[in-house]
Amino acid sequence: MNEALKELLDLLDLEQIELDIFRGRSPEERIQRVFGGQVAAQALVAAGRTVPDDRNVHSLHAYFIRPGDPAIPIVYNVERVRDGRSFTTRRVVAVQHGKAIFTMSASFHVTETSVEHQATTMPEVVDPETLPLFRDRMLQVVGNDSPMREWLAKPRPVDARYVTPLTWEAHRDPELRGSKTNVWFRYDAELPDDPLLHVVLAAYASDFTLVDTVLLTHGLAWGASNLSGASLDHAMWFHRPIRVDEWVLYAQESPWSGAARGLARGEMFTRSGDLAVSVVQEAMIRVR
Numbered sequence: 001m002n003e004a005l006k007e008l009l010d011l012l013d014l015e016q017i018e019l020d021i022f023r024g025r026s027p028e029e030r031i032q033r034v035f036g037g038q039v040a041a042q043a044l045v046a047a048g049r050t051v052p053d054d055r056n057v058h059s060l061h062a063y064f065i066r067p068g069d070p071a072i073p074i075v076y077n078v079e080r081v082r083d084g085r086s087f088t089t090r091r092v093v094a095v096q097h098g099k100a101i102f103t104m105s106a107s108f109h110v111t112e113t114s115v116e117h118q119a120t121t122m123p124e125v126v127d128p129e130t131l132p133l134f135r136d137r138m139l140q141v142v143g144n145d146s147p148m149r150e151w152l153a154k155p156r157p158v159d160a161r162y163v164t165p166l167t168w169e170a171h172r173d174p175e176l177r178g179s180k181t182n183v184w185f186r187y188d189a190e191l192p193d194d195p196l197l198h199v200v201l202a203a204y205a206s207d208f209t210l211v212d213t214v215l216l217t218h219g220l221a222w223g224a225s226n227l228s229g230a231s232l233d234h235a236m237w238f239h240r241p242i243r244v245d246e247w248v249l250y251a252q253e254s255p256w257s258g259a260a261r262g263l264a265r266g267e268m269f270t271r272s273g274d275l276a277v278s279v280v281q282e283a284m285i286r287v288r
Contacts, residue, residue: 001189004155011038012045012200020078022046026070034068036231037207039094039102041200046076047090047106048196055088055108056195056241060203062104062234069096086110122269128184128247131161141168148223158205160185167212167221174219181213181252191245201244202268202277203236211283214254214262220287229285232261242268242276252279260286 007027014022024042026034040062048057068074074094081089087109094102132140135152142148163182170176185205191197211229212222220227242248252266262285268277 002155002157005157005187005189008157008201008204012041012197014042014045014049014076016049017075020050020080022049022076022078023073024076025073026068029070031070032067033230034070034074034101035207036064036234037204039064039068039074040104040207040234041204042074043076043092043094043102043104044106044200044203045196046078047092047104048108048200050078050080050090051088051108055110057106057199057238058109059237060104060106060235062102064102064231064233066096066099066101067230068094068101072096074101081105086112118275120267120275122249122273122275123182123251125163125182125184125249128161128186131163131184134160134162137162137166138168141166141172157187158185158208159188160205160208165216167215168224170216170219171221171224177217177219179213179217179254181209181216181250183209183250183252184247185244185250186247187245189245191243195241198242198244199238202238202242202248205244205248205250206236206266206268206277206279207231207234207281209250210252210264210266210279210281211262211285213252213264213266214257214283214285217254217257220285226288227286228288229283232282232284235280237278238276239278240274240276242270247271248276257285260284 014024017023077093079091081091090106092104093100138152161184165176249269254264256263263282266279
């Protein structure tokens with residue numbers, strides 16, 4: 001297990017400071033705001049710690065309200081909205097400087113059996129082992145003498161391998177633009193058999209590339225284009241158990257953008273082709 005993954009797991013081990021009140025911190029990095037996937041993952045941990053073990057999260061709906069300050073802790077207040085016979089509902093508010101920066105509603109469900117179907121199929125893509133690391137692919141684009149080299153050299157908690165073009169590649173070559181992104185990802189270490197942990201880590205990874213799917217359509221790229229953006233809201237549905245220490249294909253597309261916003265949706269498939277998670281996100285995107 002690399003140091004980046006160890007650090008992430010430590011960040012997700014929230015401190016409980018009172019009944020239904022938890023505190024989380026951010027990595028010690030020189031960043032302007034907290035990564036949205038981190039806040040969503042920590043909020044889901046806080047909610048999950050107030051729910052019986054026999055109930056697994058099946059959906060979450062979240063709003064990013066203000067940028068998070070990475071220099072100070074985030075306090076997560078959990079409201080026990082409902083405890084039913086089959087479903088449990090929690091609402092989480094993340095607070096910094098006395099103001100809400102993020103809200104999330106999450107629903108948990110006991111395991112039941114019923115009718116089943118899967119209308120969507122996993123895209124036919126090459127195996128992840130045949131694809132280069134994200135770091136190596138980006139270095140081919142920006143060059144070894146790029147100021148980004150130091151940032152790219154840092155270990156990452158998630159091993160992400162792109163089947164489709166990177167936004168930087170599409171920025172330089174208009175023929176590579178498109179509205180779909182396919183990315184294999186996994187956490188490259190054997191993780192405990194804790195269903196909540198795997199769901200939380202899926203939520204963390206879900207925010208990495210969704211906005212990029214919007215940018216890819218227009219040949220835009222962070223750091224290469226004069227643009228600014230931020231996640232506005234985020235929704236996830238968990239259809240079946242998922243292990244994120246095994247390869248997951250994250251198939252994403254952007255059906256629309258306009259009015260300084262862009263919509264992206266994604267589906268996470270197990271390597272055997274089972275649909276495990278559905279994701280939808282809207283983001284603010286401003287091009288100056």
